[in-house]
Structures are given as C-alpha cells and as structure tokens.
Amino acid sequence: MGPGIGRPARTGPVVLRPRLTQAQREELWGWALVSLWVVGFLIFTLGPMAVSLGLSFFDTDLLRSRFVGLSNYTTLFSFDETRSLFWKALYNTAYYVIFSIPLGMSLGFFIAVLLNQNVRGQTAYRIIYYLPSVLPAVAVSLLWLWLFDVRFGILNWVLSLFGLPGLPWLYDTRTAKPALILMSLWGSGGNMLIFLAGLQGIPTQLYEAATIDGAGAWRRFTHITLPMMSPTLFFVLVTDTIYAFQVFATTYVMTQGGPANSTLMYVLYLYTLAFRQFKMGYASALAWVFFVIIMGVTVLIFRSSDAWVYYETEIGGRRA
Numbered sequence: 001m002g003p004g005i006g007r008p009a010r011t012g013p014v015v016l017r018p019r020l021t022q023a024q025r026e027e028l029w030g031w032a033l034v035s036l037w038v039v040g041f042l043i044f045t046l047g048p049m050a051v052s053l054g055l056s057f058f059d060t061d062l063l064r065s066r067f068v069g070l071s072n073y074t075t076l077f078s079f080d081e082t083r084s085l086f087w088k089a090l091y092n093t094a095y096y097v098i099f100s101i102p103l104g105m106s107l108g109f110f111i112a113v114l115l116n117q118n119v120r121g122q123t124a125y126r127i128i129y130y131l132p133s134v135l136p137a138v139a140v141s142l143l144w145l146w147l148f149d150v151r152f153g154i155l156n157w158v159l160s161l162f163g164l165p166g167l168p169w170l171y172d173t174r175t176a177k178p179a180l181i182l183m184s185l186w187g188s189g190g191n192m193l194i195f196l197a198g199l200q201g202i203p204t205q206l207y208e209a210a211t212i213d214g215a216g217a218w219r220r221f222t223h224i225t226l227p228m229m230s231p232t233l234f235f236v237l238v239t240d241t242i243y244a245f246q247v248f249a250t251t252y253v254m255t256q257g258g259p260a261n262s263t264l265m266y267v268l269y270l271y272t273l274a275f276r277q278f279k280m281g282y283a284s285a286l287a288w289v290f291f292v293i294i295m296g297v298t299v300l301i302f303r304s305s306d307a308w309v310y311y312e313t314e315i316g317g318r319r320a
Contacts, residue, residue, distance in 0.1 A: 060280050137253075141254050170263075
C-alpha cells in the first residue's frame with residue numbers, strides 16, 4: 001500500500017489564524033508589563049479605599065460592627081470638643097500648611113538661586129543643603145527635641161548670646177506650632193534641588209538679551225527668572241501642600257499632639273482614633289473627609305495656575 005492510501009481526505013474550510021500587527025503586539029506587551037501594577041493598585045490601594053468607605057458607615061473596631069449610617073460624619077463635624085477634635089486638628093494642620101509652605105518654598109528658592117552661581121565648592125554646598133532632607137524623620141525629630149530643649153537646647157543658648165530670654169518652644173501652646181514650622185525648614189534642601197534644576201533650564205540668551213537692553217538684576221529676576229520658573233514653582237507648591245497636610249512623624253515623636261492639643265495634626269488624630277482607640281469606623285470617616293479636603297485644595301491650586309503659571313508654548317495669552 002502506497003503512502004497516503006487509505007487515509008481519509010481532509011475536507012472543510014481551512015481556518016487561518018490572523019497574525020497580530022506590530023501595534024497590537026506592542027499594546028499586548030504594554031498591558032502585560034503594567035498588569036502587576038494594576039493588580040497591586042486594586043489590592044493595596046483601591047481595595048482598602050473601598051473598605052474604608054464602607055467602614056465609615058459603621059461603629060466598628062473590626063471585631064464588632066454596628067451600622068450607624070451617617071452618624072460618624074455628623075459626630076465628626078460637631079463643635080463639641082468632648083465628642084470630636086476634628087476642628088482642632090483641622091485648624092492645627094491648616095496653620096502648619098499656610099505658614100510652612102511659603103517659608104519652605106522661599107528658603108529653597110533662595111538657596112537654589114545662590115547655588116546657581118559659579119562659586120568654588122558648589123558641589124559640596126549642594127550636598128550640605130540637600131542632605132538634611134533625606135535623613136529619617138524619626139532621627140531628625142529626636143535631634144530637634146534636643147535643639148528645642150528649654151534648659152540645654154542650642155536655640156535658647158543662641159538667644160542668650162544676644163541677651164534674649166529663652167522660649168518654651170514645644171512646651172507652650174503659643175510657641176509649639178511655630179516651633180514645628182521652624183523645624184520644617186530643615187528639609188528645604190529637597191525644594192532647593194528641584195528649583196536648581198529649573199534654574200539651569202532657563203536659556204542664558206534671555207539674560208544676555210535683557211542685559212544688553214539695560215535691564216538690571218531685579219528686572220531680570222522678575223521678568224525672566226520668575227516667569228520661567230513658574231511651572232517648577234507650581235509643581236513644588238502642589239507636592240509640598242499635599243505632603244504638609246499629611247505631617248505625622250514629627251508630631252508623633254516630639255509632642256504626641258500636646259501641649260493641650262496645640263500640635264494635634266489631622267493625621268495624628270486619625271492615627272490615634274484608629275490604632276489606639278480602635279474606632280475604625282469613625283477614623284475611616286475622618287480619612288474620607290481628609291481626602292476630600294486635600295483634593296479640594298489641590299483643585300483650587302490647579303484652577304489658579306492659569307493666572308500665574310507661564311509656559312513657553314503660550315501664544316497670545318493662550319497655550320498652544
């Protein structure tokens with residue numbers, strides 16, 4: 001019997017598998033590469049957010065739960081401080097944000113302008129100013145506890161050199177928040193590095209043309225440096241605002257919210273409710289209100305950017 005004899009002939013249409021185009025293959029690879037991030041986002045971010053939203057409608061310590069509806073939110077906005085310290089914590093946090101952000105940005109920008117000059121030891125100066133911003137928050141807090149010490153602290157010793165009385169710093173309700181704001185300037189080196197990168201991106205031809213036209217240093221700064229740096233200033237303002245609203249480590253280590261709740265920041269209050277008093281439902285409601293507040297402030301900053309942020313692609317007052 002010859003080869004192929006006795007085998008049934010293959011009948012029916014032949015199915016051809018379509019080949020993927022280059023664009024389709026790249027899209028599939030893209031989804032494959034981001035899939036782990038998507039799964040992590042769903043499990044570790046979006047999932048906990050959904051759970052906390054559900055918990056905000058319960059009186060629960062995760063062992064016993066009782067549905068209370070909007071009771072957590074009504075208690076949260078109560079002006080009775082025996083029931084809720086929400087307004088106190090929100091005021092302390094807003095005070096910290098309003099004063100620490102302008103001071104920190106101004107100091108970082110000032111240092112960046114100085115380090116943008118051609119001076120000897122420029123690299124060493126940049127490291128010196130940037131290094132404090134990357135130190136662990138707990139170590140920095142312990143260091144500043146010593147600096148703020150009423151009897152043996154360096155700050156009061158410096159004041160005594162000028163014949164000035166020492167300050168109680170963290171131990172008085174009038175000076176506790178200003179002391180934390182002063183401490184926040186310690187991390188201005190992070191802003192300095194971002195501002196320095198922005199300054200070095202400004203074309204030198206603009207300064208040369210302005211100098212030829214007779215513009216002085218101040219006019220060059222206000223008409224070239226500030227407009228060209230406005231996108232960088234905008235970025236730092238947004239990130240610093242979000243970060244300042246979430247201040248926690250310094251107050252947790254240094255003051256625990258005292259004296260008399262004068263440094264009770266929002267996140268510290270939330271932490272106390274959730275992990276010390278185990279009021280998980282109430283703390284979840286607090287967290288969601290905090291999320292809305294930060295989102296609202298961020299949206300306001302973005303809305304205001306059209307009035308003061310300049311982009312090189314703007315033509316005739318509109319962005320190209």
